[in-house]
Amino acid sequence: MKILLAGRISEVAELTGFIAPISSTADIHALIFGKPGEDEIRSLSVSKAIVAENADPSYADDVVEALKAVLGKEVYDYIVLVATRINKEAGARVAQTIGAPAITEAIGVRLEDGSPVFIRSVMAGKAISKETLSSPAVIMVAPGRNKPVDTGKRVGEIQRISISGKRSVEIIERKGKERKGVRVEDAEIIVSVGRGFKSKEDLSMAFKLAELIGAQVGCSRPIAADLKWLSEEHWIGLSGKKVRPKLYIAIGISGQPQHLAGIMDSKIIVAINKDPGAPIFKYSDYGVVEDLYVFIPKLMEKLSTRQK
Ligand SMILES: Cc1cc2nc3c(=O)[nH]c(=O)nc-3n(C[C@H](O)[C@H](O)[C@H](O)COP(=O)(O)OP(=O)(O)OC[C@H]3O[C@@H](n4cnc5c(N)ncnc54)[C@H](O)[C@@H]3O)c2cc1C
Secondary structure: OEEEEEOOHHHHHHHHHHHHHHHHOOEEEEEEOOOOOOOHHHHOOOEEEEOOOOOOOHHHHHHHHHHHHHOOOOOOOEEEEEEEEHHHHHHHHHHHHHHHOEEEEEEEEEEEEEEEEEEEEEOOOOOOEOOOOOOOOOEEOOOOOOOOOOOOOOOEEEEEOOOOOOOOOOOOOEEEEEOOOOOOOHOOEEEEEOOOOOOOHHHHHHHHHHHHOOOOOOOOOOOOHHHHOOOOOEOOOOOOOOOOEEEEEOOOOOOOOHHHHOOOOOEEEEHHHHHHHOOHHHHHOOOEEEHHHHHHHHHHHHHHHHHH
Protein backbone atom coordinates (compact mmCIF):
# COMPACT_ATOMS: atom_id res chain seq x y z
CA MET A 1 0.00 0.00 0.00
CA LYS A 2 1.27 3.48 -0.92
CA ILE A 3 0.18 6.63 0.86
CA LEU A 4 0.85 10.27 -0.04
CA LEU A 5 0.60 12.84 2.76
CA ALA A 6 0.29 16.35 1.33
CA GLY A 7 0.41 19.82 2.84
CA ARG A 8 2.59 22.34 4.64
CA ILE A 9 5.38 20.57 6.52
CA SER A 10 3.56 21.00 9.86
CA GLU A 11 0.43 19.42 8.33
CA VAL A 12 2.40 16.48 6.91
CA ALA A 13 3.95 15.94 10.36
CA GLU A 14 0.44 15.99 11.90
CA LEU A 15 -0.74 13.47 9.30
CA THR A 16 1.96 10.95 10.30
CA GLY A 17 -0.01 10.69 13.56
CA PHE A 18 -3.22 9.99 11.66
CA ILE A 19 -1.83 7.19 9.49
CA ALA A 20 0.29 5.65 12.29
CA PRO A 21 -2.14 2.72 12.84
CA ILE A 22 -1.62 1.54 9.23
CA SER A 23 1.94 2.78 8.63
CA SER A 24 3.64 -0.59 9.19
CA THR A 25 1.94 -1.95 6.07
CA ALA A 26 2.49 1.13 3.90
CA ASP A 27 5.10 3.02 1.95
CA ILE A 28 4.60 6.64 2.95
CA HIS A 29 5.58 9.63 0.80
CA ALA A 30 5.12 13.33 1.50
CA LEU A 31 4.28 16.17 -0.86
CA ILE A 32 5.37 19.34 0.91
CA PHE A 33 4.36 22.85 -0.14
CA GLY A 34 6.77 25.73 0.43
CA LYS A 35 10.43 25.90 1.32
CA PRO A 36 11.18 24.07 4.56
CA GLY A 37 14.83 23.46 5.52
CA GLU A 38 16.44 20.10 4.77
CA ASP A 39 16.68 19.21 8.48
CA GLU A 40 12.97 19.84 8.87
CA ILE A 41 12.21 17.64 5.85
CA ARG A 42 14.43 14.86 7.18
CA SER A 43 12.70 15.01 10.56
CA LEU A 44 9.51 13.74 8.90
CA SER A 45 8.80 10.06 9.37
CA VAL A 46 8.23 9.26 5.68
CA SER A 47 10.33 7.37 3.14
CA LYS A 48 10.27 9.97 0.34
CA ALA A 49 9.70 13.72 0.31
CA ILE A 50 8.59 15.63 -2.78
CA VAL A 51 8.91 19.37 -2.30
CA ALA A 52 6.84 21.78 -4.40
CA GLU A 53 8.76 24.90 -3.43
CA ASN A 54 6.77 27.35 -5.51
CA ALA A 55 3.36 25.98 -4.51
CA ASP A 56 1.48 28.27 -2.13
CA PRO A 57 -0.96 26.18 -0.08
CA SER A 58 -3.21 29.19 0.42
CA TYR A 59 -4.29 28.68 -3.20
CA ALA A 60 -6.41 25.62 -3.99
CA ASP A 61 -5.15 25.89 -7.60
CA ASP A 62 -1.54 25.38 -6.44
CA VAL A 63 -2.44 22.41 -4.25
CA VAL A 64 -4.38 20.82 -7.13
CA GLU A 65 -1.59 21.40 -9.66
CA ALA A 66 1.13 20.00 -7.38
CA LEU A 67 -0.97 16.95 -6.51
CA LYS A 68 -1.81 16.30 -10.16
CA ALA A 69 1.89 16.56 -11.08
CA VAL A 70 2.79 13.91 -8.48
CA LEU A 71 -0.19 11.66 -9.21
CA GLY A 72 0.69 11.76 -12.91
CA LYS A 73 3.96 9.99 -12.12
CA GLU A 74 3.21 7.72 -9.19
CA VAL A 75 0.17 5.74 -8.14
CA TYR A 76 -0.97 6.06 -4.54
CA ASP A 77 -3.71 4.18 -2.75
CA TYR A 78 -4.51 7.04 -0.40
CA ILE A 79 -3.88 10.76 -0.76
CA VAL A 80 -4.20 12.32 2.68
CA LEU A 81 -4.59 16.02 3.50
CA VAL A 82 -5.56 18.03 6.57
CA ALA A 83 -9.15 19.19 6.02
CA THR A 84 -8.51 22.93 5.88
CA ARG A 85 -10.95 25.06 3.90
CA ILE A 86 -8.52 25.24 0.95
CA ASN A 87 -7.65 21.54 1.09
CA LYS A 88 -11.31 20.52 1.14
CA GLU A 89 -11.75 22.29 -2.19
CA ALA A 90 -8.44 21.04 -3.60
CA GLY A 91 -8.98 17.46 -2.37
CA ALA A 92 -12.44 17.32 -3.93
CA ARG A 93 -11.12 18.64 -7.24
CA VAL A 94 -8.27 16.12 -7.33
CA ALA A 95 -10.63 13.27 -6.43
CA GLN A 96 -12.93 14.29 -9.25
CA THR A 97 -10.00 14.46 -11.71
CA ILE A 98 -8.72 10.98 -10.89
CA GLY A 99 -12.20 9.49 -10.44
CA ALA A 100 -11.57 8.64 -6.79
CA PRO A 101 -13.85 8.72 -3.75
CA ALA A 102 -13.14 11.44 -1.18
CA ILE A 103 -14.04 11.72 2.48
CA THR A 104 -13.81 14.66 4.89
CA GLU A 105 -13.69 14.83 8.70
CA ALA A 106 -11.71 11.58 8.96
CA ILE A 107 -10.82 11.12 12.63
CA GLY A 108 -9.12 7.74 12.58
CA VAL A 109 -8.03 4.72 10.59
CA ARG A 110 -7.42 1.10 11.44
CA LEU A 111 -6.72 -2.16 9.67
CA GLU A 112 -9.59 -4.63 9.46
CA ASP A 113 -8.85 -7.93 7.66
CA GLY A 114 -5.74 -6.28 6.23
CA SER A 115 -7.62 -3.32 4.70
CA PRO A 116 -7.76 0.25 6.01
CA VAL A 117 -11.09 1.31 7.46
CA PHE A 118 -11.48 5.06 7.88
CA ILE A 119 -13.51 6.52 10.74
CA ARG A 120 -15.44 9.74 10.09
CA SER A 121 -17.30 12.06 12.36
CA VAL A 122 -20.82 12.53 10.97
CA MET A 123 -24.14 14.15 11.92
CA ALA A 124 -22.38 17.15 13.46
CA GLY A 125 -20.22 14.96 15.69
CA LYS A 126 -23.10 12.87 17.10
CA ALA A 127 -22.16 9.67 15.29
CA ILE A 128 -19.21 8.04 13.59
CA SER A 129 -19.21 6.13 10.33
CA LYS A 130 -16.76 3.50 9.14
CA GLU A 131 -15.73 3.79 5.51
CA THR A 132 -14.03 1.16 3.40
CA LEU A 133 -12.89 2.88 0.23
CA SER A 134 -11.72 1.64 -3.12
CA SER A 135 -8.29 2.97 -3.98
CA PRO A 136 -7.14 5.47 -4.96
CA ALA A 137 -9.05 7.63 -2.47
CA VAL A 138 -8.63 11.12 -1.09
CA ILE A 139 -8.82 11.39 2.70
CA MET A 140 -9.27 14.75 4.40
CA VAL A 141 -8.44 14.57 8.09
CA ALA A 142 -10.13 16.66 10.81
CA PRO A 143 -7.50 19.25 11.80
CA GLY A 144 -5.77 19.51 15.15
CA ARG A 145 -6.48 15.98 16.41
CA ASN A 146 -3.16 14.31 15.57
CA LYS A 147 0.40 14.79 16.74
CA PRO A 148 3.51 13.84 14.70
CA VAL A 149 4.45 10.20 15.21
CA ASP A 150 7.60 8.23 14.40
CA THR A 151 6.27 5.68 11.92
CA GLY A 152 9.73 4.11 11.68
CA LYS A 153 10.30 5.54 8.17
CA ARG A 154 13.25 7.79 7.32
CA VAL A 155 13.46 10.17 4.38
CA GLY A 156 15.58 8.36 1.79
CA GLU A 157 14.94 10.61 -1.18
CA ILE A 158 14.11 14.27 -1.54
CA GLN A 159 12.69 15.24 -4.91
CA ARG A 160 11.94 18.84 -5.94
CA ILE A 161 9.22 19.80 -8.39
CA SER A 162 7.90 23.10 -9.57
CA ILE A 163 4.46 24.04 -10.80
CA SER A 164 3.31 26.64 -13.33
CA GLY A 165 1.46 28.56 -10.61
CA LYS A 166 -1.41 29.45 -13.01
CA ARG A 167 -4.34 30.48 -10.82
CA SER A 168 -7.99 31.20 -11.40
CA VAL A 169 -8.03 33.60 -8.42
CA GLU A 170 -5.40 35.96 -7.11
CA ILE A 171 -5.15 37.15 -3.51
CA ILE A 172 -4.82 40.93 -3.70
CA GLU A 173 -4.74 41.70 -0.02
CA ARG A 174 -4.84 39.76 3.23
CA LYS A 175 -6.66 41.24 6.18
CA GLY A 176 -6.28 39.32 9.43
CA LYS A 177 -9.37 38.95 11.62
CA GLU A 178 -9.26 41.23 14.63
CA ARG A 179 -8.05 39.01 17.47
CA LYS A 180 -8.36 39.92 21.09
CA GLY A 181 -6.24 37.07 22.35
CA VAL A 182 -9.17 34.67 22.85
CA ARG A 183 -8.47 31.09 21.82
CA VAL A 184 -11.36 28.99 23.05
CA GLU A 185 -10.07 26.12 20.91
CA ASP A 186 -7.03 25.82 23.24
CA ALA A 187 -8.85 26.44 26.53
CA GLU A 188 -8.96 23.78 29.25
CA ILE A 189 -12.00 25.34 30.91
CA ILE A 190 -14.75 27.24 29.07
CA VAL A 191 -17.65 29.22 30.47
CA SER A 192 -20.03 29.51 27.56
CA VAL A 193 -22.95 31.91 27.31
CA GLY A 194 -26.17 31.70 25.35
CA ARG A 195 -29.40 33.54 24.77
CA GLY A 196 -30.45 32.87 28.35
CA PHE A 197 -28.58 36.10 29.16
CA LYS A 198 -30.90 39.08 28.88
CA SER A 199 -28.35 41.77 28.04
CA LYS A 200 -24.76 42.32 26.98
CA GLU A 201 -24.00 43.89 30.35
CA ASP A 202 -25.09 40.69 32.12
CA LEU A 203 -22.27 38.80 30.40
CA SER A 204 -19.93 40.41 32.95
CA MET A 205 -21.22 37.70 35.30
CA ALA A 206 -19.82 35.03 33.00
CA PHE A 207 -16.51 36.87 32.64
CA LYS A 208 -16.22 37.13 36.45
CA LEU A 209 -16.96 33.42 36.83
CA ALA A 210 -14.40 32.64 34.11
CA GLU A 211 -11.78 34.72 35.92
CA LEU A 212 -12.49 32.90 39.18
CA ILE A 213 -11.93 29.46 37.67
CA GLY A 214 -9.29 30.31 35.06
CA ALA A 215 -11.59 29.80 32.09
CA GLN A 216 -12.08 31.43 28.70
CA VAL A 217 -15.50 32.66 27.67
CA GLY A 218 -17.26 31.03 24.73
CA CYS A 219 -20.73 31.60 23.32
CA SER A 220 -23.49 30.24 21.12
CA ARG A 221 -24.00 31.64 17.64
CA PRO A 222 -26.74 34.19 18.42
CA ILE A 223 -24.49 35.93 20.96
CA ALA A 224 -21.73 36.51 18.39
CA ALA A 225 -23.53 36.47 15.04
CA ASP A 226 -26.93 38.04 15.72
CA LEU A 227 -26.62 40.12 18.88
CA LYS A 228 -22.90 40.82 18.37
CA TRP A 229 -22.35 40.97 22.13
CA LEU A 230 -19.07 39.03 21.71
CA SER A 231 -16.61 38.72 18.83
CA GLU A 232 -16.53 35.68 16.55
CA GLU A 233 -13.49 34.30 18.38
CA HIS A 234 -15.88 33.25 21.19
CA TRP A 235 -18.39 31.51 18.88
CA ILE A 236 -18.53 27.74 19.38
CA GLY A 237 -20.28 25.14 17.24
CA LEU A 238 -20.72 23.81 13.76
CA SER A 239 -20.00 27.15 12.10
CA GLY A 240 -17.83 28.42 14.97
CA LYS A 241 -14.87 26.93 16.84
CA LYS A 242 -14.64 23.26 17.77
CA VAL A 243 -13.45 22.99 21.36
CA ARG A 244 -12.05 20.16 23.49
CA PRO A 245 -11.80 21.51 27.05
CA LYS A 246 -11.60 19.44 30.23
CA LEU A 247 -14.63 21.36 31.50
CA TYR A 248 -17.35 23.08 29.45
CA ILE A 249 -19.93 25.08 31.38
CA ALA A 250 -22.92 25.99 29.19
CA ILE A 251 -25.02 28.76 30.72
CA GLY A 252 -28.37 29.64 29.17
CA ILE A 253 -27.62 27.55 26.09
CA SER A 254 -30.41 25.27 24.82
CA GLY A 255 -28.12 22.68 23.18
CA GLN A 256 -29.15 22.73 19.52
CA PRO A 257 -27.27 20.23 17.31
CA GLN A 258 -25.23 23.01 15.69
CA HIS A 259 -23.90 24.09 19.08
CA LEU A 260 -23.33 20.52 20.27
CA ALA A 261 -21.24 19.87 17.14
CA GLY A 262 -18.54 22.11 18.57
CA ILE A 263 -18.48 20.75 22.13
CA MET A 264 -18.83 16.97 21.90
CA ASP A 265 -15.10 16.40 22.49
CA SER A 266 -15.30 18.17 25.89
CA LYS A 267 -14.37 15.88 28.80
CA ILE A 268 -17.05 17.15 31.17
CA ILE A 269 -20.09 19.22 30.19
CA VAL A 270 -22.05 21.11 32.82
CA ALA A 271 -25.32 22.77 31.79
CA ILE A 272 -27.10 25.52 33.67
CA ASN A 273 -30.58 26.16 32.27
CA LYS A 274 -33.93 27.03 33.81
CA ASP A 275 -35.80 24.73 31.43
CA PRO A 276 -35.59 21.09 32.59
CA GLY A 277 -36.52 20.00 29.05
CA ALA A 278 -33.57 21.83 27.41
CA PRO A 279 -31.82 19.39 25.03
CA ILE A 280 -28.39 20.26 26.45
CA PHE A 281 -29.19 18.20 29.56
CA LYS A 282 -29.19 15.00 27.45
CA TYR A 283 -25.54 15.62 26.58
CA SER A 284 -24.36 16.95 29.94
CA ASP A 285 -22.48 15.15 32.67
CA TYR A 286 -23.96 17.50 35.26
CA GLY A 287 -27.08 19.62 34.95
CA VAL A 288 -28.35 22.49 37.07
CA VAL A 289 -32.01 23.38 36.52
CA GLU A 290 -32.11 26.93 37.77
CA ASP A 291 -32.34 30.54 36.66
CA LEU A 292 -28.80 31.59 35.81
CA TYR A 293 -29.42 34.94 37.51
CA VAL A 294 -30.00 33.06 40.76
CA PHE A 295 -27.41 30.32 40.39
CA ILE A 296 -24.32 32.10 39.00
CA PRO A 297 -24.07 34.75 41.75
CA LYS A 298 -24.44 32.00 44.39
CA LEU A 299 -21.82 29.85 42.68
CA MET A 300 -19.40 32.77 42.50
CA GLU A 301 -19.97 33.57 46.16
CA LYS A 302 -19.12 29.96 47.10
CA LEU A 303 -16.05 29.93 44.86
CA SER A 304 -14.82 33.26 46.26
CA THR A 305 -15.14 32.10 49.87
CA ARG A 306 -13.34 28.86 49.04
CA GLN A 307 -10.48 30.78 47.50
CA LYS A 308 -10.04 33.04 50.57
C1 LIG B 1 -26.31 26.38 9.44
C2 LIG B 1 -26.39 26.72 10.91
C3 LIG B 1 -25.22 26.77 11.62
C4 LIG B 1 -25.26 27.08 12.98
N1 LIG B 1 -24.09 27.12 13.66
C5 LIG B 1 -24.13 27.33 14.99
C6 LIG B 1 -22.93 27.33 15.77
O1 LIG B 1 -21.82 27.17 15.26
N2 LIG B 1 -23.04 27.54 17.10
C7 LIG B 1 -24.24 27.75 17.74
O2 LIG B 1 -24.25 27.92 18.96
N3 LIG B 1 -25.39 27.76 17.02
C8 LIG B 1 -25.35 27.59 15.67
N4 LIG B 1 -26.51 27.64 14.97
C9 LIG B 1 -27.74 28.12 15.66
C10 LIG B 1 -28.41 27.02 16.49
O3 LIG B 1 -29.32 26.32 15.68
C11 LIG B 1 -29.19 27.65 17.67
O4 LIG B 1 -30.08 28.62 17.16
C12 LIG B 1 -28.31 28.30 18.70
O5 LIG B 1 -27.27 27.42 19.11
C13 LIG B 1 -29.15 28.68 19.91
O6 LIG B 1 -28.39 29.44 20.79
P1 LIG B 1 -28.77 29.50 22.34
O7 LIG B 1 -28.75 28.11 22.90
O8 LIG B 1 -27.88 30.51 22.96
O9 LIG B 1 -30.23 30.12 22.31
P2 LIG B 1 -31.65 29.44 22.57
O10 LIG B 1 -31.86 28.24 21.74
O11 LIG B 1 -32.64 30.54 22.46
O12 LIG B 1 -31.56 28.95 24.08
C14 LIG B 1 -31.52 29.79 25.17
C15 LIG B 1 -31.63 28.90 26.40
O13 LIG B 1 -31.48 29.69 27.55
C16 LIG B 1 -32.37 29.20 28.53
N5 LIG B 1 -32.66 30.32 29.44
C17 LIG B 1 -33.39 31.43 29.19
N6 LIG B 1 -33.35 32.26 30.24
C18 LIG B 1 -32.62 31.63 31.21
C19 LIG B 1 -32.24 31.95 32.52
N7 LIG B 1 -32.60 33.12 33.07
N8 LIG B 1 -31.49 31.09 33.22
C20 LIG B 1 -31.10 29.90 32.68
N9 LIG B 1 -31.44 29.52 31.42
C21 LIG B 1 -32.18 30.39 30.69
C22 LIG B 1 -33.59 28.74 27.77
O14 LIG B 1 -34.32 27.77 28.54
C23 LIG B 1 -32.96 28.17 26.51
O15 LIG B 1 -32.72 26.79 26.67
C24 LIG B 1 -26.50 27.35 13.60
C25 LIG B 1 -27.68 27.27 12.88
C26 LIG B 1 -27.63 26.96 11.55
C27 LIG B 1 -28.91 26.88 10.78
